Amino acid sequence: VLDLLQIPKLSENPIVRKAIGLVYFEKGKFEQAVAQLRRAVDVQPNDVETHRRLIDALDRMGDRDGATAQLLESAKLTGHSVDLYKDLGRRWTEMNQPDGAERAFTNLVEMMPQESEAHQALAEVRRGQSRWADEALQWRHVIRIRSREPGGYLGLAQALLAAGELNEARDVVEKIIATDWPARFENE
Numbered sequence: 001v002l003d004l005l006q007i008p009k010l011s012e013n014p015i016v017r018k019a020i021g022l023v024y025f026e027k028g029k030f031e032q033a034v035a036q037l038r039r040a041v042d043v044q045p046n047d048v049e050t051h052r053r054l055i056d057a058l059d060r061m062g063d064r065d066g067a068t069a070q071l072l073e074s075a076k077l078t079g080h081s082v083d084l085y086k087d088l089g090r091r092w093t094e095m096n097q098p099d100g101a102e103r104a105f106t107n108l109v110e111m112m113p114q115e116s117e118a119h120q121a122l123a124e125v126r127r128g129q130s131r132w133a134d135e136a137l138q139w140r141h142v143i144r145i146r147s148r149e150p151g152g153y154l155g156l157a158q159a160l161l162a163a164g165e166l167n168e169a170r171d172v173v174e175k176i177i178a179t180d181w182p183a184r185f186e187n188e
Contacts, residue, residue: 014044021050025057033057045077068095075107082108082121089125109138116145116152123155132163150181150188 021036037054041047051074058067068091075084089104105125112118123138136159142152153176160169181188 012039012043014040014047014050017043018047018050018053021057022053025053025060028060030057030061034061041074041077048074048081051077064091064095068092072104075104082112082117085111086121086125109141114145116142119145120152120155123159127159127162130162132159135159136163136165148182150176150179150185154188 017036017040021033021040024030024033024036034054034057037050037057040050041054044050051070055067055070055074058070068088071084071088071091075081075088085104085107089101092098092101092104105122108118108122108125119138119141123135123142126132126135126138136156139152139156139159143156146152153172157169157172157176160166160172
């Protein structure tokens with residue numbers, strides 16, 4: 001492996017660095033894996049898989065702060081990844097950093113305000129926080145974007161029931177029942 005790194009053109013090739021990093025990772029040599037994966041990410045910053053493996057290697061080393069910092073950097077570099085921001089928010093919550101967690105969670109919709117997946121992800125976060133009114137608000141955005149799909153309405157009805165808004169939940173359920181949904185949603 002080290003002989004490959006002596007060849008100038010290969011030494012900065014992100015594919016080679018990633019491959020070497022993955023070999024180290026599989027062998028449990030996480031410090032060496034981190035070194036190689038960092039260099040691969042430096043040269044090819046949009047490779048989501050390499051970012052994920054780098055974070056995994058830092059986690060395996062027990063470097064919680066390093067993994068979280070890398071996750072934040074990865075989220076910034078790779079752009080619109082709902083999963084990365086959810087993971088970042090979860091980590092900051094576990095590290096008792098509520099301000100950072102809230103920022104990560106709200107970034108979900110700030111980076112993609114017209115994407116239903118972002119609003120759905122934030123609705124699910126709010127459900128986990130027992131913030132029913134905020135969850136309902138996000139499901140309303142999902143419905144605004146995907147009005148011909150029942151998932152947003154079902155999520156809204158659940159949030160309203162949890163919030164004790166029984167009359168409004170009944171109205172949503174009646175709309176679900178009365179709507180002629182496309183056939184692909186028959187099982188939903």
